[in-house]
Amino acid sequence: MTNDDIRHEATAAIARGSSDPLTFEQVTLQSPRADEVLIKIVASGICHTDLVCLHQELPVPLPIVLGHEGAGIVVEIGSAVQDLVPGDHVVLSFNSCGQCPSCDSKLPSYCYHFMANNFSGSRSDGTGTMEQNGAAVNANFFGQSSFATMAIANVRNTVKVSKELPLEMLAPLGCGIQTGAGTVLNSLPVTEKHSLAIFGGGAVGLSALMAAKLIGAAPLVVVEPLADRRALALELGADHVIDPFAVENVVEEIKKLVGGVDFSLEMTGIPAVAKQCIDVLKPLGTCALVGAAPADAEISINIMEMLVTGRKIVGIVEGDAEPRTFIPQLIKYYEEGRFPFDRLIDFFPFESLNEAIKAQESGQSIKPVVRMV
Template sequence: MQVKAAVARSQGQPFSIEQVELDAPREKEVLVKVLATGVCHTDLVVRDGLLPTPLPAVLGHEGAGIVEQVGAGVTKVKPGDHVVMTFNSCGTCPSCEHHDNSYCHDFFPLNFFGTRPDGVSPISQNGESVSGNFFGQSSFATHSLCNELNVVKVQDDIDLALLGPLACGIQTGAGSIMNALQVKSGSTVAVFGTGSVGLSAIMAADICAATTIIAIDMNDERLELAEELGATHTINPSKVNSTEEIMKITGYGLQYALDTTGIPAVIRGAIESLAPKGTCGILGASGPDAEISFNETHFMSGGRRLMGIVEGESNPDTFIPELIRLHQAGRFPFDKLVTFYEMDQINQAIEDSEAGKTIKPIVKMS
């Protein structure tokens, strides 16, 4: 079928709105009419050539829409169901068998290679292949092909266009606190970086009843929003030393630190801020060859821990509906993070996001 898509044609350049051809669903695939898709930092990293998805490509991996057609053998959803499309996984490796799908042994090829597992893209244009199947969806388009494993059925009494970011960025922030770090009631938490991921983590720490929740960022407006969403303290590291301030606030350091920046120097500061037996989670890296250095004696002698986290260690089939329930109960107001754009405004959405004017852009594909 012919669909309209935002195509990334060359590194660092704006997306172009074009007509492309999308295959019919194969066995275990689901055709979704996309209502809206969140714009994530990972889309921009791929656009800029820092990850190996070949260009031209249709990106987008926080899609929400309505099922139009299902392939043979699909039982999880049916036409008319409201769905969110999340990251892809194989479903059969040891990680997937233990419901640790975000650590699927084939996570990288399934989400970043731009093809189905057989090496063929489901998207083409005038007979030429265009990289598709990005995160098992390529949802910067009016229609998307996803897989039964990475589609999540959601209830139909909530604005579907709002839900896409739950599939990646917001799931990552909240899940890192609730699933990976398993923050305890009465604990001390600091979140380094207050973009959509960091602010989602702050809301989750509040849900977990952490007593001290510290937001660290150089953007004072973001810090004000962090306080509104649950932060008990804020630190602007351009004005004060973050580690010293954390020690003043906590007296002994953090039980949990979460870095959302991927910046090695910030991660080092987060580790230095840990109390004995404290844990620091990291969600990204500043580049494929980035390295972290820290004081071995300080780290070892205090029994401190460092863990990488992917997609919030979430089981999307259960965690995304849980976040929706928390939102409806008024406990997870992630709608305060989003700004909507029309499809032909996708480059403006990206520009506003990179400039810090918008926290979480959502592009409507109508």
């Protein structure tokens, strides 16, 4: 009998249609292959990308088990896994191949095989990890599919964490929080001498804000339509907050307040906002495009304006993070009281996953996390 013949029972929330609620169903998982880990999922964050995929704006094969901010306890390890043992607490992040030029450069979020490893519904070799009554269920979403009580992850996207901290709190570090914080701490050369404007005060934007505050960058401006989020941004260290619907011209408003910025962070995926992010830059400023936009979204730029200002525009995925080093670093900042990401989280029981998704879509919850136990 091979490992592939051993089955583990689990409950998964399956997306069967792009506008249907997820349904809770019994599934079976294989035992982990040599470079894989079987994990009992304790909690999972809900990220904007789960919803983009659920609604097929970024198409994934249905039916599929989504979820990519899992946290849990190692149950079983593959024969080649050396630095994890059953009982370890782990946070799951995005998957990568480990062999392409980007992975070699420790920038796995630009893995040449990112789509196959994260969005294909199977392993990159096309084999599935989950089934139901003998039929395949698409899974392995972001190398995990954490909207389930058990998951198979690759050792590359499994990050060992301290047992001192509650796993359910650490779950969202795997994607949204890492993306925002990494944009400021890894991708951009932000120092205490730099000003930032963050467009979008959701989990990614507010994580970027906390990271900018940690560095001592100032002034920090957050543009966000929801009043609760603007209030939280001020508590987390923003110097100015702007309701984009309450001012005539956001760019002029920021220039009036702080005279333009060195770095602008586009977290909304809205082309008109991306344009504002470019227009608000000082000479030599950099605009970071971080928010997932519709596949056909484009902006136009004035070439001469770019030349004479020396501006840069850069796309960023997952905050350029190498999860196995960056997530422990974020946890250390949290323990030092310098990165209070727990302020963003609301907990829901796993059975209320559909309600938690609604709370994220309506803006009622910044970072919903469902608990399986």
